[in-house]
Amino acid sequence: MALLSTRLGVLVSGRGSNLGAILQAIDEGRLCATVAAVVSDHRDAGALARVSGRKECAVFVVERGAYPQQGEFEDKIAECLEGERVDLVVLAGFMRVLSGPFVRRFAGRIINIHPSLLPSFPGLHAQRQALLHGVKVAGCTVHMVDETLDGGQILAQAAVPVLPDDTEETLSARILAEEHRILPETIARVFTT
Ligand code: GRF
Secondary structure, eight states: OOOOOEEEEEEESSOOHHHHHHHHHHHTTSSOEEEEEEEESSTTOGGGGGGTTOTTOEEEEOOGGGOSSHHHHHHHHHHHHHHTTOSEEEESSOOSOOOHHHHHHTTTOEEEEESSOTTSSOSSOHHHHHHHHTOSEEEEEEEEOOSSTTOSOEEEEEEEEOOTTOOHHHHHHHHHHHHHHHHHHHHHHHHOO
16 A cells, blocks of 8 residues: 655745755655645745756745735745645745744644754744853754744754854754754654654
8 A cells, every 4th residue: 555645835935955854855765755835935045946856846936025914925825835735834944933824724734943942042043042042952843833933842852062162153054964854754753654
């Protein structure tokens, strides 16, 4: 019997290295899923190049500035995802907060990757916050998205040391390597059969 492949809708804003990690896990057979849709809120996001030539993946650019209201912007994103019948929405470097109606529309089916050990350092510049606080251990979190900022149920975390001479760049790179590991692993563990 063929396994059902989980249909993913991945929301991105920038370079898309986490999207790349998901695609690599699929290609290597570690994740039984299909990236059915990628939605970017920037037309020049590097993430878009990662899915060029992938026929199974519908690509959408939905820019906030094209919509007078946040709700209309989010409705458009939701239509793109629903049109591709996605089972799970993955926020992978999507740099916008989604409001209640969107979250409720996909209730229990949205996850996010965040570069801190939540509940420490939600929001922007998590790695910078970690350095400013002088923490000795940092990391990343995969969590369910609810109506709070980076506050939903935690599904997975990975820790990395903070070294004495770390900069925001070196710490971010160490954390990012763990993001690339735990995001596909968590999708496979929690959302595939
Ligand atoms: C990652 O650090 C992610 O945790 C954060 O934004 C960054 C996105 O990186 N939300 P990329 O676009 O996946 O390379």
